Amino acid sequence: MSHAIRVQATGGPEVLGWEQVPTPEPGPGQVLIHHAAIGVNFIDLYFRSGLYKTPLPMTPGMEASGTVLRLGPGVTDFAEGDRVAYVSMPLGAYAEKRVMPADRLVKLPPSISFETAAGMMMRGLTTQFLLHRTYKVSPGETILVYAAAGGVGLVMCQWAKHIGAIVIGVVSSAEKAAIARAHGADHVLLADEDIPARVRDITNGAMVPVVYDSVGRDTFAASLDCLAPLGMMVSFGNASGAVPPVDISQLAAKGSLFLTRPSLVTYTAKRSALLAATEDLFDVVQKGQVKIEVDQTFPLKDAAEAHRALESRKTTGSTILKP
Numbered sequence: 001m002s003h004a005i006r007v008q009a010t011g012g013p014e015v016l017g018w019e020q021v022p023t024p025e026p027g028p029g030q031v032l033i034h035h036a037a038i039g040v041n042f043i044d045l046y047f048r049s050g051l052y053k054t055p056l057p058m059t060p061g062m063e064a065s066g067t068v069l070r071l072g073p074g075v076t077d078f079a080e081g082d083r084v085a086y087v088s089m090p091l092g093a094y095a096e097k098r099v100m101p102a103d104r105l106v107k108l109p110p111s112i113s114f115e116t117a118a119g120m121m122m123r124g125l126t127t128q129f130l131l132h133r134t135y136k137v138s139p140g141e142t143i144l145v146y147a148a149a150g151g152v153g154l155v156m157c158q159w160a161k162h163i164g165a166i167v168i169g170v171v172s173s174a175e176k177a178a179i180a181r182a183h184g185a186d187h188v189l190l191a192d193e194d195i196p197a198r199v200r201d202i203t204n205g206a207m208v209p210v211v212y213d214s215v216g217r218d219t220f221a222a223s224l225d226c227l228a229p230l231g232m233m234v235s236f237g238n239a240s241g242a243v244p245p246v247d248i249s250q251l252a253a254k255g256s257l258f259l260t261r262p263s264l265v266t267y268t269a270k271r272s273a274l275l276a277a278t279e280d281l282f283d284v285v286q287k288g289q290v291k292i293e294v295d296q297t298f299p300l301k302d303a304a305e306a307h308r309a310l311e312s313r314k315t316t317g318s319t320i321l322k323p
Contacts, residue, residue, distance in 0.1 A: 003323075004095035005303045008057045010050030013304035013311070016060070016094075023097050026072030030099045033084065037118035038093050038321040039063030040298075040306045041151070042214070042239055047091060048307065051242065054091060060303075061093025065108065065117035075102045083108040087121035089265060094303055096323045103271050106278045111286055119294040119318030120155070122264065124281040125274075126236070127155045129267040131163065132280070134260060135210040135232045139164030142203055144195075144211045144226050146219055147239065148185050149176035151318050156212065157184040158290045168202060170195060170219075172313055179316055183291075191218075196225035210234060217241035229255030236262055239313075293317035 006019045026032045044060045046052040065085040068078050078084065088104040108117055131137045137160060145160070147153045148169025160167050161184035169185035171177050177188040189198050199207060207228040213219055214237030223233055235243060251257040268274040284290040295317035298306040302321075309315050 002096040003301070004059045004092075004098075005061075005300065006057050006059055007048055010048060010056070012049070013307040015048060016304040016307065018301040018303075021095070024099045026070055026075075026099045028073045029075060029102055030072040031068050031075055031078055031084075031102050031105065032070040032072075032097060032099050033064070033066045033105075034069050034097050035064045035066040035093070035095065035323050036114035037065050038300065038323070039087070039118045039122055040296075040303070040310060040319040040321060041122050042237055042310065043122075044094075045307055045311060046238065051238065059092045059094050059098075061091060061095075062089060063087040063118060063122045064093040064098075065114040065121075069097065072099070072102075078102055078105065078107070083110075083114070085114075085117040085121050087125060087264065088268070094300065094321065096300070104274070106275065109282055109286065112282065115294050115297075115320060116285070116292045118320045119151075120281065120285065120292040123151045123155045123318060124285070124290070124292070125268060125277050126152050126264050127159050128277045128280050129262065129264065130212055130234060130236065131156065131159055133267060134234055134262045137163050137165050137210070140166070141210075142166040142168060142206075142208050144168045144170070144199060144208045144223070145185070146170045146211075146213045146215045146223070147172075147237075148180040148188065149183075149316050150214070151315075152214060152237075153180065154183045154293065154317055155290055159284060160184065162284060162289045168199060168208070176316065195219075195222045199226045207231065212236065215239045216243050220244075220246075224250065224254055224257065227255065227257055230257070231255065232258040232260065234260055234262065294320055296320070297322055 068082040084105045169180040211223045216238035218240035296319040300321040
C-alpha cells in the first residue's frame with residue numbers, strides 16, 4: 001500500500017483528501033515510479049475545481065520526478081533505478097507511487113535534482129514551445145508577459161532574455177516586480193496600471209508582436225489592446241477565471257490579430273517532440289542560462305495548503321510537494 005491525494009467531488013482545496021491506496025502494478029509499456037518530488041500547477045486547480053472535467057474520484061497532478069521501481073512488459077528504454085521525470089496526462093502525480101506510460105518519461109541528467117525537475121518540467125517545456133513554436137521570438141523583439149514573477153513567468157523572462165528579446169512583465173505587487181526584474185524583465189508593470197497605455201509608451205506607439213497571457217478573464221481584453229497589427233495573442237492560462245466568449249470580429253477590428261490557446265499536451269504529443277523540447281530545456285538549465293527556483297515546498301499530505309497558496313497569488317517561482 002501507499003498514499004495519494006484523492007478527490008471524491010470537485011470544489012475548493014478542502015476536497016484534496018489524503019488516503020491509503022493500493023500500489024499499482026505496471027502493465028505493458030508502463031513503469032512504476034516512486035516519486036521524489038511533485039510539481040503543483042494551475043492546471044491542477046482547474047481539475048480540482050471542476051473547471052476542467054475528468055471522471056471522479058481522481059488523483060490530481062501531471063508533473064513529477066522520481067525513481068523507476070519496476071518495469072512492465074515490453075519496456076526497454078528504462079531500467080530499475082533510473083532517475084526520471086514527466087509532465088503528462090493521465091492525471092495521478094499527487095501520489096507516493098504511480099504507474100506511467102514509459103513513452104511519456106524522460107531520463108534526468110545527474111546535474112538536475114528531483115526537486116528542480118519537478119519544478120521545471122511543466123513550466124520549462126511550456127516556455128520552450130511558447131517562445132520557439134507558438135510564436136518564434138527573435139532577438140530585439142519586445143514581448144509582453146503576464147504573471148512575470150510566477151512559475152512560467154520567471155522561466156520565460158530568463159529564456160526570452162537569453163534569446164535577446166526585450167521583456168515587458170506584468171506582476172501583481174511591488175515585491176514581485178523586483179523578482180521579475182532580477183530574472184530579466186526589462187520593464188515591469190503593476191497589474192492595476194493601464195497596461196495598454198504603458199505598453200504604448202514603452203514601445204513608442206508600436207505595441208508588441210506577441211502577448212503571453214496566463215491570467216485569463218481579468219486581462220484578456222487589455223492584452224488584445226497591447227498588440228501591434230498582425231500580432232499574436234497567446235492565451236495559455238486561466239488564473240483569474242475562464243476567458244468569456246470572444247467575438248472574433250474584434251480580431252479584425254484591432255489589426256487582423258491572431259489568437260491561440262496552446263496546450264503542452266498537444267505540443268509534446270509525439271515522443272520525438274517531447275525529447276527535442278526536453279533536450280532544449282535541460283541545455284539552458286545546465287548552462288545556467290535559465291535558473292529554476294523552487295520557492296515553496298509542502299508535504300504531499302498538505303496539498304490543500306499548496307493549492308491555497310497558489311490561488312492567493314502569494315507564490316513565486318515553482319511550488320512542489322514532497323512525499
